Amino acid sequence: MSTRDDVIALIESWNLTMPKNWDGDTSLVRSGVIDSLALYQLILWIEEQVGKPVDPTKFDLASELDTVTGITRFVEKNRGR
């Protein structure tokens, strides 16, 4: 499975109320679809993927992690750095 598939599987596992016909570019964080505990779980999952702590105060979380495409890019950019 690709990183993108992993991100989608993770989000689907939370049983969130998703917008109809959502795709990789649908806003998830700015729209509030992912918030509170789910958002924190997303950060923890990203940490597992990149192998180090992620400090959410050091980047624009709402922008960089807003979509499946953005989350995938963030993980791939930070993995192994």
Added chain:
Amino acid sequence: MAGDTTPGMAGEYEIVRYRPAHKSQVAKLQTHLWSSDSSLAAQYLEWKYEENPYAKEPVIYLAFYGGELVGMRGFYQSRWELGSPREMYSILVADDAAIVPSHRNRRLATLIMRAALDDLARNGHEYIFNLSGSPVTVVSSLAMGWKSAGPLEPISLETGLNLARQGRRLLKRMSFVHRYAESRFLRSPAERDPFSYLDRMSSRKNADAISIEREARPDAMAELVSRLGHDGRIRHVRDREFLAWRFRNPLSVHRFLYWGTSRLEGYLVLKCQHPTAPNPTKVRIVDLEGTSASIRSALLDAAIDLGRFRELSAWSATLPDETRNHLSVRGFKPAELDLRARGWPCVLVRSVSPRPDESKWMLGHYRLTDLADWDMRMLYTMAG
């Protein structure tokens, strides 16, 4: 909506401003946050929002679903001073976020905060703060446009072989029993009453310059703060009214070390949580003042040596160099390293403007998003 109670519907939820008739429901909801004791939660609610020295009308946003209270976000009033000549600002502090488990992961936290931000903007608020948010709150706040002023850099001094503490840490890492890690039965006697040794020592110290007391002296403390002056950085007002209110927090237990009698030359405030609250075993240094470095150091030494605490902690980010060095010499080390690596704990600031990107993020000439412009103390937050 302001003083009225109807911001309206947000999806399937109705979000309203708190009214006194909601008190028992809110206290019950708050048992998810602070204490399983609903009467203690009600006392906390009254203290924080109704007895607050700067506002008597609680600013709490409530979410109802089919007539049932399922979520809330509270904002309590605070007053800050900065600059020379002194400027004062009244600012709401976001706190007390609770969602019942069956309504989590349904956008409710976002819906409540959006309703709150719209309402606060309509009522002329420019900025709001969050001073002691949990890691979950910090992450979700950042997603909604809050900014961190910087990490508060916790440090702590742990003393003695503590089997209870080590046992709790082990339990926290285990899948099925981690929820029992904070059980009262796993606390050592010193942890059940962290001030027991200090209290025994208090009667022996009366002949010395330092006295140890259970009660605040808000008049004398405020007079000392006023006498010492202010370097202009952003800090909470510490007047008599604030100090008298602050130490009545029913979820906290405080002890006071004073240097001087009617006219104080210094004070140090220690705090631990109420025994029924989460993490009641830690003792925290929440404020320290003195007319000289030697008095401040002597107060710290007295707290460390006479308290014999299993764990004594502080925030080091905005301490004076001399105090930070003294604590380092006494054995304090960076603490909560896993959380530090994630930027927590921190001061969060939010522009209430509908266009926060156009906001200056300044109070007077001081930058809200730079901790160098703050004189931040645990006393100003609910951590203290």
